[in-house]
Amino acid sequence: MANNKYYHIGFGIEDLGKSPPTIALLSGDPQRSQLIAQSYLQSVRLLSENRGLNSYLGILPNGRVLLSATSGMGAPSLSIVVNELIQVGIRLIIRVGTCGSIQEHVPVGSIVITNAALCRQGAANDIAPVEYPAAADPFLTVALVKAAQALKVNHHVGITASVDTFYEGQERRDSAHPYLLRSLSGITEEYRRLNILNYEMECGTLFKMASVYGFRAGCVCGVVAQRTVGEEVIVEQKSIAVDNAIQVAVQTALQWEEPM
Numbered sequence: 001m002a003n004n005k006y007y008h009i010g011f012g013i014e015d016l017g018k019s020p021p022t023i024a025l026l027s028g029d030p031q032r033s034q035l036i037a038q039s040y041l042q043s044v045r046l047l048s049e050n051r052g053l054n055s056y057l058g059i060l061p062n063g064r065v066l067l068s069a070t071s072g073m074g075a076p077s078l079s080i081v082v083n084e085l086i087q088v089g090i091r092l093i094i095r096v097g098t099c100g101s102i103q104e105h106v107p108v109g110s111i112v113i114t115n116a117a118l119c120r121q122g123a124a125n126d127i128a129p130v131e132y133p134a135a136a137d138p139f140l141t142v143a144l145v146k147a148a149q150a151l152k153v154n155h156h157v158g159i160t161a162s163v164d165t166f167y168e169g170q171e172r173r174d175s176a177h178p179y180l181l182r183s184l185s186g187i188t189e190e191y192r193r194l195n196i197l198n199y200e201m202e203c204g205t206l207f208k209m210a211s212v213y214g215f216r217a218g219c220v221c222g223v224v225a226q227r228t229v230g231e232e233v234i235v236e237q238k239s240i241a242v243d244n245a246i247q248v249a250v251q252t253a254l255q256w257e258e259p260m
Ligand SMILES: O=P(O)(O)O[C@H]1O[C@H](CO)[C@@H](O)[C@H]1O
Pocket: 027, 028, 029, 072, 073, 074, 096, 097, 098, 099, 166, 200, 201, 202
């Protein structure tokens, strides 16, 4: 730590004011972190833009202080950011992400609330054994579902495949190199039959860190690709999916009460 600021996130406890936040919304994309801060928070303060890991401090309409932070893409980057967020006092993290659906009944524009992850991530193995469960906090997951119900957002609850790569690991052939390892060829169909809902790239490691380090974690992702139809991201519907995920996460943060 230099100047009381953590090396990667670029801020420290002293930057968080007299009522420091304990809840963070964590987006992969810095533009999403900014959008959350600008659209839903008052008295917003930019804490850092170090390495594109933008963090904003602001206040929700009920007076609760909230951090809107950026994980970057993939579990190694997320693990660094989360580690430092816990050190500055964050105790509850909602990942607000995007994902690709692998089930016909989970359309683009809807959201997936993850209750557990199939964690195929190297970074997670530095935190706990591979067999260690990657489970979301059950209370936070119920709170996310209730928020989605109240907002009438089309939502799906289930298992997410959280993997290290967007192309190879998610069985994309429209890629720099069409050859896929035999172990990955057909993996999406296998996951579909295992009732896995979607692919993304961070929540498995987040959940393992939460159970090991002792904080609450949940995940809500907007669906931006439908892998039963094609490999591409449907950019025209991305903002609907992202807005749905953000609204559900913000509402959850707003109404969150620690269970007795
Ligand atoms: O939109 P974000 O939160 O970055 O999430 C998803 O998008 C990225 C890949 O396009 C990965 O980080 C994946 O998990």
